[in-house]
Amino acid sequence: MVKTYRVAIVGLGRMGSTIDDEGHTTLPYSVASATTASSRLELVAGCDLVAEKRERFTDRWGVKAVYEDMRKMVEAERPDLVAVCTRAAGTDQREAPAADYRVDLHADLTVEIANLGVPMLYVEKAMACSMRRADEIRVAIEANDCALNTGVLRRFDNRYEPLRDVVLGGRIGEVKVAVHYAPSSLLHGHIHSMDTVSWLLGDPGIDQVRGQFDDADYVIEGNHVPFDPRATYQLRFDGGVDAWSLPAAYWEFEILGTKGSIRSFNNGTSSQLRLATEGGGWDEVPLAPVTPTSTVVSCLEDLVDSFEAGRRTRGHVEITHQITQACLAVAESHRQSGRWMEPAEVDPDLYVFHI
Numbered sequence: 001m002v003k004t005y006r007v008a009i010v011g012l013g014r015m016g017s018t019i020d021d022e023g024h025t026t027l028p029y030s031v032a033s034a035t036t037a038s039s040r041l042e043l044v045a046g047c048d049l050v051a052e053k054r055e056r057f058t059d060r061w062g063v064k065a066v067y068e069d070m071r072k073m074v075e076a077e078r079p080d081l082v083a084v085c086t087r088a089a090g091t092d093q094r095e096a097p098a099a100d101y102r103v104d105l106h107a108d109l110t111v112e113i114a115n116l117g118v119p120m121l122y123v124e125k126a127m128a129c130s131m132r133r134a135d136e137i138r139v140a141i142e143a144n145d146c147a148l149n150t151g152v153l154r155r156f157d158n159r160y161e162p163l164r165d166v167v168l169g170g171r172i173g174e175v176k177v178a179v180h181y182a183p184s185s186l187l188h189g190h191i192h193s194m195d196t197v198s199w200l201l202g203d204p205g206i207d208q209v210r211g212q213f214d215d216a217d218y219v220i221e222g223n224h225v226p227f228d229p230r231a232t233y234q235l236r237f238d239g240g241v242d243a244w245s246l247p248a249a250y251w252e253f254e255i256l257g258t259k260g261s262i263r264s265f266n267n268g269t270s271s272q273l274r275l276a277t278e279g280g281g282w283d284e285v286p287l288a289p290v291t292p293t294s295t296v297v298s299c300l301e302d303l304v305d306s307f308e309a310g311r312r313t314r315g316h317v318e319i320t321h322q323i324t325q326a327c328l329a330v331a332e333s334h335r336q337s338g339r340w341m342e343p344a345e346v347d348p349d350l351y352v353f354h355i
C-alpha cells in the first residue's frame, strides 16, 4: 500500500488555500488543492492568525484541525510536511512600514519548524530577506536532516524539462549564454528567473554577479531596502556561461550554444528548438508537445519521493541558498555602482523587503 503523508499549512491565504479561484491555471495551484489532488498526501491541519481565514479553510477543505499558533499545530498534529505560505516579511503592505523594519517571517517559520523536527518543508519564496537569515535556514535544515523545496515553481514545471534535456544532452553544443526576458522585482520575481536559468543549466555554481535597480540612482541606506526593487542582472556561472536578464517580454527564457538555441515563450506556453545546419544558420527542429501537470503537486511529491529515497530534493537548501545569495548580491552590486562581485561578498545584514 502507498504510504500517505500528513500535510499542514501555515498561512491560509491565496497560496495556502484560495489561489485556484483566480484563473491562472486549471491545474491544482494552492497547497491545499495540490495536497488534495495527490494520492501521496493528506491535508490534516491549517494555521492562520485570522479567525475568518481559518473558518473559510475548514469550510472549503473539510479540515477541522485549525490553529492560530504554528507551534501548537505542529506539536498537536505532528505533520510530516509543513507548507509555509505566509508573506515573506509578515505584512500585506508593499513597503516596509518603518525604516528599521527587518521582519523575516519565512525565515523565522522555516528555522522554527525545522527545529521542531518536521521532516519535510515547503517554503514560499523568497526564503529569506538577508543572507544572515538564509545562513540560519541552511544550518537548521541540515542539522535536522529536513527535506526542503521552495515555491520557485518553474523548477517543477514539466514544460521546462525538454529544454533542460536539450541543454544538458548537448544538442545545442557548448552553452554560451542564457537570457531571461521580463521586467521584474528582485526578490519576488528574479528569485524565480535566476532559479529557472540555474535549473535549465544543470545548477552550476555562480562565480560572479552584477546588477542594478531600475532606479539607478537609488541609494541604499542603513543596510536596508524597504521595498522590492525592480532590477536587472548578469550572472557568470562556473564554466563561463553568462546569464542576462532583459526587462521586456512575458517570462521567456533562451539558452544559446555553439550549435543552436532553445527558447521558451509566454511563461512556458510553448518552446522552440533551433539547430545549426550544414549550410550555415539555425533551423527550427520540432519538439514534442508537453501536457502540463500541476507544479505544486510535482514540488510536494518531490519532497515525499526524496524523503523516502534519502536523496536531495530538486530544490534542495544548497541551491536555494545559492540563488537567494545571487539575488541579494544584485542589491549589493547596485550599492557598489553595479560592479561584478562574488556572491559571497554580499553583506549578510543587507535586508531587502519583499512580499
Ligand SMILES: NC(=O)c1ccc[n+]([C@@H]2O[C@H](COP(=O)([O-])OP(=O)(O)OC[C@H]3O[C@@H](n4cnc5c(N)ncnc54)[C@H](O)[C@@H]3O)[C@@H](O)[C@H]2O)c1
Residues within 6 Å of the ligand: 010, 011, 012, 013, 014, 015, 016, 019, 047, 048, 049, 050, 053, 068, 070, 085, 086, 087, 088, 090, 092, 124, 125, 126, 151, 152, 153, 188, 355
Ligand atoms: N509560487 C507562486 O506561484 C506563488 C503564488 C502566489 C503567492 N506566492 C507567495 O506565497 C506567499 C503568500 O502569498 P499570498 O498571496 O498567499 O498571501 P496572503 O496574504 O493571501 O496569505 C498569507 C496568509 O498568512 C497569514 N499569516 C501571516 N502571518 C502568519 C503567522 N505568523 N502564522 C500563521 N498565519 C500567518 C495571513 O493572515 C494570511 O491569511 C508570498 O510569499 C507570495 O510571494 C507564491
